[in-house]
Amino acid sequence: xxxxxxxxxxxxxxxxxxxxxxxxxxxxxxxxxxxxxxxxxxxxxxxxxxxxxxxxxxxxxxxxxxxxxxxxxxxxxxxxxxxxxxxxxxxxxxxxxxxxxxxxxxxxxxxxxxxxxxxxxxxxxxxxxxxxxxxxxxxxxxxxxxxxxxxxxxxxxxxxxxxxxxxxxxxxxxxxxxxxxxxxxxxxxxxxxxxxxxxxxxxxxxxxxxxxxxxxxxxx
Amino acid sequence: xxxxxxxxxxxxxxxxxxxxxxxxxxxxxxxxxxxxxxxxxxxxxxxxxxxxxxxxxxxxxxxxxxxxxxxxxxxxxxxxxxxxxxxxxxxxxxxxxxxxxxxxxxxxxxxxxxxxxxxxxxxxxxxxxxxxxxxxxxxxxxxxxxxxxxxxxxxxxxxxxxxxxxxxxxxxxxxxxxxxxxxxxxxxxxxxxxxxxxxxxxxxxxxxxxxxxxxxxxxxxxxxxxxxxxxxxxxxxxxxxxxxxxxxxxxxxxxxxxxxxxxxxxxxxxxxxxxxxxxxxxxxxxxxxxxxxxxxxxxxxxxxxxxxxxxxxxxxxxxxxxxxxxxxxxxxxxxxxxxxxxxxxxxxxxxxxxxxxxxxxxxxxxxxxxxxxxxxxxxxxxxxxxxxxxxxxxxxxxxxxxxxxxxxxxxxxxxxxxxxxxxxxxxxxxxxxxxxxxxxxxxxxxxxxxxxxxxxxxxxxxxxxxxxxxxxxxxxxxxxxxxxxxxxxxxxxxxxxxxxxxxxxxxxxxxxxxxxxxxxxxxxxxxxxxxxxxxxxxxxxxxxx
Numbered sequence: 001x002x003x004x005x006x007x008x009x010x011x012x013x014x015x016x017x018x019x020x021x022x023x024x025x026x027x028x029x030x031x032x033x034x035x036x037x038x039x040x041x042x043x044x045x046x047x048x049x050x051x052x053x054x055x056x057x058x059x060x061x062x063x064x065x066x067x068x069x070x071x072x073x074x075x076x077x078x079x080x081x082x083x084x085x086x087x088x089x090x091x092x093x094x095x096x097x098x099x100x101x102x103x104x105x106x107x108x109x110x111x112x113x114x115x116x117x118x119x120x121x122x123x124x125x126x127x128x129x130x131x132x133x134x135x136x137x138x139x140x141x142x143x144x145x146x147x148x149x150x151x152x153x154x155x156x157x158x159x160x161x162x163x164x165x166x167x168x169x170x171x172x173x174x175x176x177x178x179x180x181x182x183x184x185x186x187x188x189x190x191x192x193x194x195x196x197x198x199x200x201x202x203x204x205x206x207x208x209x210x211x212x213x214x215x216x217x218x219x220x
Numbered sequence: 221x222x223x224x225x226x227x228x229x230x231x232x233x234x235x236x237x238x239x240x241x242x243x244x245x246x247x248x249x250x251x252x253x254x255x256x257x258x259x260x261x262x263x264x265x266x267x268x269x270x271x272x273x274x275x276x277x278x279x280x281x282x283x284x285x286x287x288x289x290x291x292x293x294x295x296x297x298x299x300x301x302x303x304x305x306x307x308x309x310x311x312x313x314x315x316x317x318x319x320x321x322x323x324x325x326x327x328x329x330x331x332x333x334x335x336x337x338x339x340x341x342x343x344x345x346x347x348x349x350x351x352x353x354x355x356x357x358x359x360x361x362x363x364x365x366x367x368x369x370x371x372x373x374x375x376x377x378x379x380x381x382x383x384x385x386x387x388x389x390x391x392x393x394x395x396x397x398x399x400x401x402x403x404x405x406x407x408x409x410x411x412x413x414x415x416x417x418x419x420x421x422x423x424x425x426x427x428x429x430x431x432x433x434x435x436x437x438x439x440x441x442x443x444x445x446x447x448x449x450x451x452x453x454x455x456x457x458x459x460x461x462x463x464x465x466x467x468x469x470x471x472x473x474x475x476x477x478x479x480x481x482x483x484x485x486x487x488x489x490x491x492x493x494x495x496x497x498x499x500x501x502x503x504x505x506x507x508x509x510x511x512x513x514x515x516x517x518x519x520x521x522x523x524x525x526x527x528x529x530x531x532x533x534x535x536x537x538x539x540x541x542x543x544x545x546x547x548x549x550x551x552x553x554x555x556x557x558x559x560x561x562x563x564x565x566x567x568x569x570x571x572x573x574x575x576x577x578x579x580x581x582x583x584x585x586x587x588x589x590x591x592x593x594x595x596x597x598x599x600x601x602x603x604x605x606x607x608x609x610x611x612x613x614x615x616x617x618x619x620x621x622x623x624x625x626x627x628x629x630x631x632x633x634x635x636x637x638x639x640x641x642x643x644x645x646x647x648x649x650x651x652x653x654x655x656x657x658x659x660x661x662x663x664x665x666x667x668x669x670x671x672x673x674x675x676x677x678x679x680x681x682x683x684x685x686x687x688x689x690x691x692x693x694x695x696x697x698x699x700x701x702x703x704x705x706x707x708x709x710x711x712x713x714x715x716x717x718x719x720x721x722x723x724x725x726x727x728x729x730x731x732x733x734x735x736x737x738x739x740x741x742x743x744x745x746x747x748x749x750x751x752x753x754x755x756x757x758x759x760x761x762x763x764x765x
Contacts, residue, residue, distance in 0.1 A: 095631060099655065100648045118624045145655075153666045154706075203663040203703050216723035216758060217665075217706040 001132050004029040004051070008039035008058040008077070009093070017121050018057060018093075025128060036062055036077040037069040047085060055131065056081065057124070060094040060101075075105065082109045089131050093124060099145050112137035152201040154219065157183075161194060162220045166211045171195060247273070254292050258481065260300055267296045275538075283320060287313050287329050294336055301516070303344050310336050331357050331365070338372065347376045367397045367405045371412060378416050386416050407435035407444055415451045418458055429455060446475045446484060453491055462495050469495070585737070586637070593633050601626045632656075636690060640683040646674035650689065654707070657693045664693075667708040672716065681765060684745050685718070688738045692720050692761060695735060700724025700759055720761040726753040 005027055009015045015032055022030045031053070033039045039058065046052050060074035071077050074092065081088055091112040092105055102113055112127035114120060117139065127137040138146070160183075164174045171191050178186035185191075195207065204210035214220045250266040257263060274289040290313035297306035314333045320326045338353035351373055358369045374389035390413035397405035414428030429452050436444035453468035469491040476484035493501060605622050635656075641649055647670045658664050674682065689707070696702055702724030710717040735751065742749045747765025 098652050100644065100652050118620060118627070152664070153669055201663055201665060203661070213704050213723060217704055217721040218708075218719070218760075219665075219667075219706060 001025060002027050002054045002128070004031075004046075004053050005055040005057065006031040006033065006039060006042060006053045008033050008036055008056065008062075008074070010034045010059065010062050014059075014116070018124065021121055021125055021128075025125070034062075035065050035069065036071045036074060037065070040071055040077055040080065043081065043085070043088065052085070053088060055089045055091065055128070057091045057093055057128075060092060060096050060105075078105060078108050078110060091124070091127050091131060091137075093120070097142065097145060102142060102146065113139065113142055115139040115142055117141070154201075158194065158198055159219060161191065162198070162211065162214045165195070165207060166214070166220055251292055254295050254299070258299065263296045263300055267293060270296075283316050284325070287316050287320075290316070291329070291332055291336070294333075298336070298340060298343070303340050307337065307340050307344075310340065327360055331360055335369070342372075342376055342379075347380055351376050363396060363400045364402055364405065367393050367400075367402060367409070370396065371405070371409045374409070374412060374416075378412070383416050383420065387413060390416065403435055403439055404441065404444070407432045407439065407441075407448075410435070411444075411448055411451055415455070418455050422455075422459060425455060442475055442478060446472050446488075449475065450488070450491060457495065466492065466495055582740075589737075590633065590637060594630075597629045597633065598626060601629065636694070640686050646677070646682050647672075649686065653686065653690060654693065657697055657705075661703055662697070662705065663703060664705045664707065667706065669707070669709050672709050672711055677716070681716075681745055681747075684741050684747075685716075685763070685765070688741055688749070688763060689718075689720075691735065691738050696722055696724065696759070699727060702758070716763075716765055718763040720763075721758060723758050726755050726757045726759050 002025075005022060007015065007018050007022070007030065009018065009032070019030060019032065031042060033042060036058070039056065043053055043056065058074045058077060062073065064072070071080065074094065078090055078092065081090065086109060090110045091114060092110050093114045093116060095116045096102065097115055105113060111131040114123045114127045114137070117123070119139075123137075123139045130137040161174060164177065165171075169177070172188055175186055175188040175191045178184070178191070185194075195210070198204070199206070199210050202210055202213045204213050211220075246269055250269050253262050253266045257266075270289045270293050274286060274293065277285040277289060290309050294306045294309040294313065297303075297309060310333050314330070314337075317326060317329050317333065320329075334353045334357040338350045338357065341347070341350035341353065354369050354373050354376070358366055358373075361369060370389050370393035374386045374393065377383070377386035377389065390409045393409040394406055394413065397403075397409060410428050411432035414425045414430075414432060417425035417428065429448065433445070433448040433452065436448050449468045449472035453465045453472065456462075456464035456468065469488060473485070473488035473492065476488045479485070490505070494505060496502075601622070605619065605626070608622070609619065650669060651666075654664050654666070693705070696705060700722055702722035705720070705722040708719040708721070710719075738749055742763065742765060745765055747763065749764075750762045752760040752762075
């Protein structure tokens with residue numbers, strides 16, 4: 001378990017929650033800051049004094065300070081720190097659940113991403129434990145978001161398949177036609193796979209409904 | 221001698237002139253006066269008339285008329301002895317002639333002016349210049365004119381006592397005149413030739429002088445005869461034969477009495493008187509000559525001053541008119557300048573106010589939209605939860621569930637109104653946004669989204685599209701009950717065409733709250749948005765921008 005951690009969080013109530021959690025986990029030294037710049041300076045100082053923090057728990061968005069700051073967001077803080085001190089472990093703890101944003105942070109090398117949620121604190125506890133054991137952690141809903149493909153982008157190939165199905169051709173016949181036209185993939189199995197994928201993405205129970213839906217939204 | 225000079229040039233006077241390009245009633249009258257009169261007052265009157273006409277023609281930029289005026293003005297100036305002024309006027313005319321297109325008229329005017337300048341320089345005693353202009357005229361003159369010019373050239377040499385040159389020119393002139401059978405010119409040149417020869421070859425001289433006299437008798441030309449008699453008289457005076465000389469001078473006097481002009485009479489009488497040997501008379505003549513010269517000078521000085529005075533007065537008046545015109549112009553320009561400036565300011569102020577007003581309106585509508593959302597979606601739910609909590613049977617888990625719902629609702633409101641991320645890959649930004657509308661029951665399909673060149677699309681356009689698409693999907697989620705949405709992107713030239721289609725229940729209400737905003741948004745980037753919907757026929761939107 002960690003001995004010395006720092007929490008960057010500008011909301012008092014959340015701060016209190018994390019503090020209680022850290023105490024429960026018997027972490028000796030817990031520092032709290034309200035601005036990312038302050039966090040950065042404290043962390044740098046600790047490294048210089050050779051008593052470095054082992055973990056940073058940080059929010060992503062902060063209230064703007066009355067003083068102009070060089071570091072204005074959790075993302076900037078993470079970027080700078082991971083460049084200068086990759087050994088410092090970082091848990092991002094935020095309301096943000098947009099896939100692209102989270103993926104960017106993961107690329108910077110953060111160890112865990114916890115969604116501020118109803119189960120946020122429970123998940124944060126898990127994240128602290130896991131990262132202390134050199135593992136990574138993602139909140140379950142974040143895992144789901146990362147796993148899902150953003151949306152389904154339909155291709156000319158799909159339109160071709162749909163058009164032929166609408167004209168009453170069997171999948172076998174379509175496969176043969178594709179071969180004749182030298183369009184690949186053209187095996188029966190790949191045609192079948194593609195058609196079932198289309199059914200999933202368009203929410204169709206069978207081929208008939210697939211065609212009906214395609215017509216409804218003007219795909220064919 | 222002065223009379224003689226005038227007579228010698230009579231023939232060459234204005235035979236070279238062209239017709240006036242435009243005639244007004246007074247013009248022929250005055251030009252006639254200039255050609256014939258030797259009265260200074262009349263000449264001045266003619267000059268004033270021409271000067272006024274000249275200014276008018278200058279204003280109207282009638283170059284041909286101007287040249288015509290200037291030629292006559294130069295002639296008046298010459299006649300009253302203002303040779304330098306005449307030279308200047310003729311030069312000015314010559315400059316105008318240069319600007320004309322090459323036509324016979326131009327050549328005629330040029331010749332007239334060259335000849336005029338030749339005469340001026342001869343009178344001024346600048347014989348070399350005079351010859352230069354005579355020779356220039358010679359090249360383009362008619363044979364008759366050429367004969368006169370050759371005669372005049374001869375005169376210039378005779379005046380410089382270069383008799384051999386003079387004789388050569390007279391001989392040429394006679395030959396040319398014989399060729400085209402112009403008796404008057406033959407007589408003039410023959411007479412001049414004889415007169416020149418009177419020192420070197422007296423016998424030959426007499427032959428020529430008599431020949432000229434015979435010709436002139438035939439022609440019955442009074443001026444010619446007068447000259448011939450004077451020349452013969454002088455010849456005999458030189459030969460010490462006073463009686464013969466007296467005879468000729470008396471004949472000259474007789475002819476002179478037929479002229480109006482007293483100058484002829486005077487010069488004939490003077491010749492006669494010069495024959496007497498009385499020292500007193502000789503003395504008197506010398507004194508009178510000097511006096512005449514002085515008078516002449518004084519008169520021409522007086523005229524010159526009068527001329528100059530008129531000139532300066534007119535110039536001052538003209539200058540004044542110009543100044544007034546100029547200041548009027550300047551004032552007009554200033555006025556226009558000020559008006560343009562005020563107009564620009566007004567337009568600028570108007571646009572600024574309009575822009576500010578639009579901005580305020582937009583902020584206001586956004587604020588009221590958010591306020592309404594918070595009221596409808598957050599406050600209502602919290603109120604509902606509070607009511608439930610008063611009922612003690614409500615479970616902790618349920619409370620938490622409801623609270624989480626409210627939490628998500630408020631977070632979504634925040635997300636919808638968050639500033640648009642401009643720096644990032646727009647395809648991903650859009651996919652991200654769409655993914656929030658994607659559920660188990662709502663499928664979203666895009667077509668060509670990643671094929672669009674978003675990098676070269678303006679930030680404003682992207683931000684607008686982002687908000688509009690967001691609006692469309694929010695609307696879809698709230699009202700349509702659709703299970704499938706297609707968002708089709710097409711690049712058509714510089715335009716981007718986006719088709720939204722869902723299979724929802726559609727609506728008869730075409731423009732609901734949020735959708736009104738999409739119209740004002742698309743108008744701001746000069747695009748268009750078209751809605752197409754019917755109950756149970758889905759919802760279609762086409763955005764072109």
